[in-house]
Structure formats: C-alpha cells, structure tokens
Amino acid sequence: MSINWFPGHMHKARKEIAKVMDEVDVIIEVLDARLPQSSENPLVDSLRKGKPALKLLNKSDLADDAKTKEWLDYFNNLPETRAISLDHSQKKLINRIAEICKQMAPSRSEAGRPVRAMIMGIPNVGKSTLINALLGRKIAKVGNEPAVTKSQTRFTTKNGMALSDTPGILWPKIEDPDSGYRLAASGAIKDTAIEHEDVAIFAAGFMKTDYPERLIERFKIKEMPEVAEEVLDEIGRRRGCLRPGGIVDRNKASTLLLNEIRSGKLGKLSFETVTEWEEKRRLAEEKRLQEEAEAAATAAEQEN
DSSP, rough: OOOOOOHHHHHHHHHHHHHHHHGGGEEEEEEEESSSOOOOOHHHHHHTTOOOOOEEEEEESSHHHHHHHHHHHHHHHHHTTTEEEEEEEEHHHHTTHHHHHHHHHHHHHHHTTOEEEEEETTTTTTTHHHHHHHHSSSSSOOOOOOOOOSSSSEEEETTEEEEEOOOOOOOOOOOOOOHHHHHHTTTTOOOOSSSSHHHHHHHHHHHHHHHHHHHHHHHTTTSOOOHHHHHHHHHHHTTTTEEEEEEEEEHHHHHHHHHHHHHHTTTTSOOOOHHHHHHHHHHHHHEEEEEEEHHHHHHHHHOO
8 A cells, every 4th residue: 555645734844854954963763663664754864964863662562572672673783873662651761862862962962062852753653742751741732643743843851952843744655555554554644544444454464464362362253264354344243343234334343453453452563573674675676676787788779
C-alpha cells in the first residue's frame, strides 16, 4: 500500500525546520519502538545536515523486547547516532535525555551554553507527551490521534536545555507497502486516510504469522483460519461483530482488532526486524545496480 498523506501544515513544517536547522545542536528523533524503521522519516536525515541524532524508541512498553534490543544495537552502530528505548513511565531515563544531548554536543555545553535540541518524528509517536515529561509540566498539547501539533514551538527545560517541538511530519509518498500498512495499523496515519478494513486484514495476517498464540488466547480461536480475511471474520464472530443474519460486520471487527493492537491488549509486539530491513536494502541495491547496467547497455547500443 503506497500512501500519499502530506497535509499542508506538514509541508509548512518541513520548510520551517529547514530554516532553523543551523540553530540546532542535536536532533531528538522520536520513533515508534514497534516499527522503528517504518516510523523513521527519511526527510530527517536530509534536514539534519549531519548533526548528531538521539533516536528515542518510544512506546517500548508496547514493543517486543528482543526485537527492540536488535534495533537499539543497529542504531547505536550508526555514525553520529545514539539510541535508547523508553516509555513515559520511565521518569529517571527521561530526565537523563538532557545530559545525553549535552554529551552529543560537547563544544556547546563546554562553552556554558544551553544545548539546543529539536524534537522530530512522525505523527502520534509521543513527542508532545515527551516534552511535557521533560518540562515537568503540561504545556504541549497531547492527543491520541495523529497531527495534533500544528506549528513549531520552543521551550526551555528545567535543566537548561533549549527544546524545539515540531509538528509530526510524514513524507510525501510512503513507497514501501509494508511500511504503509504498519504505520496505519499503529495509528500514525489517520483512519480516514486509508481503507480501514484493508489495514485490519494486514494486521490480522501479521498477527497470524508472528504472534498466533496471542490471537488464540485473546479471542478464544479454536482453529486458526488459513487466510487473513478469515482470521478477521473469526475475530468478528467471537466478539459479536455481526449484522442481521449472522454476517460479520468487518468494519466493527476491523476497529476492534486495531484498537486491541494499538492499546497493547494483544501483548508486546513489533511489526518489523533489522534482518528484514537489511534484506530490503540489499534487494533495492541489486535492483538499482541492475537498472544502471541496463541503462548503460542501452546507451552503448544507441551509440553503435
């Protein structure tokens, strides 16, 4: 599923971020720990201009612990990058974020100046909630659906870090079909922007493959259906999502399944692995080299 969802305020936000980037020392990129790569905005790398980045794998209380560890190892091996996982109950770890940022911009902190950090990330990953935790008071607007923050805002934390909040921005086109579905299933994209039932069918197939025991236990499924559509129907029957005549109301079943995934009622889960994405990059590179070779061969034939 290729998604185009780039509201006007996101385009404006990208321009504003680019304008003030020279005044920023550290980028704090908030990712969803359940889908770290899919929730990593490729625009951030182009906007940050090589500045150090602290990647926060947020909502770790909802993510698969083993897979989160693999992602932390991966990100911490990238240049100019540190990564930690957290959820908003970890007050001590949140309070350490300012110190970590100071370590990543030593020349600024050694000069006795406050480190200037910008929080970035896609919608609904918890940026505003994190800012409230860093400030120790409720100041940034928080919502349970994407695109709550609409403009850039600046704050000063109690330990002297200058902090800029930005609206959650997606990128103009999400090419990878798996990423599109994962973002939708996690709630990063508004339900009105996509086919609700298609996302639920994807989610049912994912759960059937990666966490079948969760479905069996939660919905009391006696025999797992073969295909994702039938899994969704079985969930609907088990939870009474029925129309007259006993027909499954897939819209109600879809809403139920997605809400259970997003709220953590189906347990800690992660939608993607490091190995999977390394394979995607390998195949993409092979395709690129093949296309370049074919283009060169075509150009050589034309010259002859």
